[in-house]
Amino acid sequence: MTDLPATDLPAWASPGASAFDTKLGLELIELSAARVTGRAPVEGNTQPFGLWHGGASATLAETLASLGATMHAQPDRRAVGTELSISHIRSASTGWVHGCATAIHFGRGSAVYTVTLTDDDDRLLASARVTCRILG
Template identity: 65%
Template sequence: MSDSETDLGPNSKSAFDTKVGIVITERSAERVCGRAPVDGNTQPYGIWHGGATAALVETLGSVGAVEHAGPARRAVGTELNVSHLRSVRSGWVHGVATALHLGASSAIYRVDLTDDDRRLIASGRLSCRILG
């Protein structure tokens, strides 16, 4: 892990995130950045899998919601939607989750995913409930 990469924090990096290869490079309640490799996350046709898109969107948004919730509370996803816009066959998929709403009991993030050439490949939205 390089100096610019962080893990997902205590008790927040799942075996699934590790298997997908998700790396968080920036984290705050307002903005979370990360990436995952295309290699190992493709469908049988050799392109980035839509399930990997959903996983990356949910992980990035959830990390932001956990940051917003703070140590005394927790965040759980309540709604996820994704629009797939372009396929990718190699390299990395990069994601930026941007907070749209940070409330007392909810957090909502828009998550845009791009390829190595910064072309938008998918856009999603994650809603989380803050419990606590």
């Protein structure tokens, strides 16, 4: 496993590497196989009623876990999300959504993460579990 500060990101995880992550406004804060943290703005990621979109929660959770699993798979392999279960607890209408993906299993062919999403006041917005398959 390789741990890197988010200030020294590999090309595949750097800002702008993914059009979808760019659209989400994802900012990575910490990147390692064991733990990945990041955030995305509520603005631009809302449903028609002005609330943070549940799909944005799912995207943020799977992205953070997949990045951690890819760090685990380095240098010759990569990871993709294969299963996502998410519970939406509360909504947000302003500020940022902060995510923390924590590894709970590392295997040769898979990695599993729990992901918590919180608002700027550290209130729980969503809780997820993500399984990633290690490829290559």
